[in-house]
Amino acid sequence: MKIMIRRSEETGHSIYVPKKDLEEPIVESEFESLWGGWIKIANGWVLELPEMAADTRLPITVNAKKRGAED
Numbered sequence: 241m242k243i244m245i246r247r248s249e250e251t252g253h254s255i256y257v258p259k260k261d262l263e264e265p266i267v268e269s270e271f272e273s274l275w276g277g278w279i280k281i282a283n284g285w286v287l288e289l290p291e292m293a294a295d296t297r298l299p300i301t302v303n304a305k306k307r308g309a310e311d
Contacts, residue, residue: 241257241259241303241304241305241306242257242258242259242301242302242303242304243255243256243257243287243301243302243303243304244256244258244299244300244301245266245274245289245298245299245300245301245302246298246299247298247299251265252265252266253265253266253269253274253279253298254266255279255281255287255304262283264281264282264283264285265281265282266279266280266281267280267281267282268280273294274289275289275290275291275292275293275294275296276289276290276291276292277289278307285306285307286306286307286308287304287305287306287307288304288305288306288307289302289304290302290303290304
């Protein structure tokens with residue numbers, strides 16, 4: 241699924257899923273740089289993110305895979 245990742249002062253990193261009109265903060269991540277591992281968002285979803293450089297500029301739209309379900 242396509243998601244947009246951005247950083248804000250209030251919530252830290254958050255994602256937006258256009259097809260679901262869903263915006264949630266990232267509450268946990270496998271790696272500090274986010275890329276190449278999993279992230280967990282506030283609603284409980286766990287998403288796999290692609291490998292990217294640690295200094296990738298935000299906001300950015302990427303393809304993520306939802307763990308535990310086909311979507």
